[in-house]
Amino acid sequence: MRSYMKNMLQFMFTGSLLMLVNMSIAQTGKYDIQFTIGKSADCLLGEAYFDIEIKAADANSTFRISDQNYRFSFNRKALANPRIIEEFEIGGIIDEGPNAFSLYSEHSLNGSVDTVVSYGFELSGGVGYFIGEEDWIPVGRVGFDIMDTTACVELKWHDSNTFPSTFIGEIINSDLYVARENSFTNFEGCISDICQPLPIELTSFTGEEKDCRIDLVWQTQTETNSSHFIVQESSDGLSFSDLERVEAAGFSAVLLTYNFTDEISGVYNYYRLKQVDLDGSYEYSKMIRVASDCYEPDIINGITDLYPNPTTNGRAVRVHVYTDNIQRSAELVLRAISGRIIYEKNIALDGGANTVSFIPENLPAGMYLLQIKSDDWFSKPQKLVLTE
Secondary structure (H helix, E strand, C coil): CHHHHHHHHHHHHHHHHHHHHHHHCCCCCEEEEEEECCCCCCCCCCCCEEEEEEEEECCCCEEEEEEEEEEEEECCCCCCEEEEEECCCCEEEEECCCCCEEEECCCEEEEECEEEEEEECEEEEEEEEEECCCCCCCEEEEEEEECCCCCEECCCEEECCCCCCCCEEECCEEEEHHHHHHHHEEECEEEHCCCCCCCCCEEEEECCCCCCCEEEEEEEEEEEEEEEEEEEECCCCCCEEEEEEECCCCEEEEEEEEEEEEEECCCCEEEEEEEEEECCCCCEEECCEEEECCCCCCCCEEEECCCCCCCCCCCCCEEEEEEEEEEEEEEEEEECCCCCCEEEEEEEEEEEEEEEEECCCCCEEEEEEEECCCCCCCCCCCCEECCC
C-alpha cells in the first residue's frame, strides 16, 4: 500500500511539474496593442483611418508573432462601414537577424455584430515575426465612413474578459500558443481630433531616369507646420531605406517644387516620401517605380523584380533576373510555402539583365516562393501571391 501511494504521489508530482513547465513555456510572450490615427485619411470625403500596432510589453516578454485576430468595438453614431485600407508588411524574407523568414496570409476583416471589428491574419510559413519591446509594429490600417463630425469614435479593444476576445498567437518550439495580454490602449478621441489639416498637401510625385541617374520631383500645394521630407528607396517595393532628408517650407499657400537625384540606380527602383510634421507626426506618399537600363545592380545573380504580383492562374508572370556571367543555364523553381517544389522550368540567361516568364496553372490561391537556381548560386526566394 505504501509503495502504491508513493508511486501515485510521484506520478502526481511529475505531472504537476510538467504542467508548470508547459505553462511557463507557453507564457513567455506578453503584448501591448494600441490605435494610432492613420495618415492619408480624407476627412473632406468623410473617411477616417486608424492603424493597429503591437509591441512586446517588456524585454522579458518578446516573442515571435503568428496567428492574430484584433477585436474591438466602435461608436456607430460616429463611424460606419469598417474596411481594410492597407495591409502593412511584417515579416518577409531577410538575409539575417531575428526575422529570417516569415510570411503571412491575406488580411481579413469581419464583424460578429454590427459594432465589433475582427481584423485577422495567419502565419503561412516560417518562424514568425519577432516582436520586441522598443518599437511599435503597425500591422494594418482600418478605415471608416464618418457619420457625425461632432461625435467621438470610442474605439475599444476586446480583452480576455470581453467576447469575442482579441487573440495573439506566438510560436514556441514550432507550436502555437496564446500570448498574454498586458495593456490595451483605446482611442477615445472625437472626429474633430482626427480631421486636423494635413501638414502637407502633396499634389505630385514623379521620377525619371536621366544620364544613369534617377531624378525625383514632387510638388506641394499647401504646407502647415511641415518640417522635412525623407526620400526612401527600395529594390523590391517592400523594404525601404532612407536616402536623403530634404527640408520643407514649414508654412506655405503656394505651389512649391522639390527635387532629389539618386546617383545609383537598379533595374527597377521604388521610391516614396516620408512627410514629417514639426510635432514628429508623419505620413507616407504613394510609392512610385522607375525602370532603368543603365545601372549598377544591387543584386548580382538573382531576381530583381516579379510582375504582375499578385497574379492569377493562366496569366504570364515576368521574372527579371540579373547575372554577372556571360552565358549560363539555370532553372526557375516555384515552391509551396512548405518548401515542396511544384513547378520547374529550364531557362537560359545572358550576362546582365534578363527577362523570363512562366504561366502558373491549376494552382490553389495562396503564397508561393520563386527562386532561380544555377550551378553555383541560388537567388534569394521571392514571394509570389496567387489570387482566385
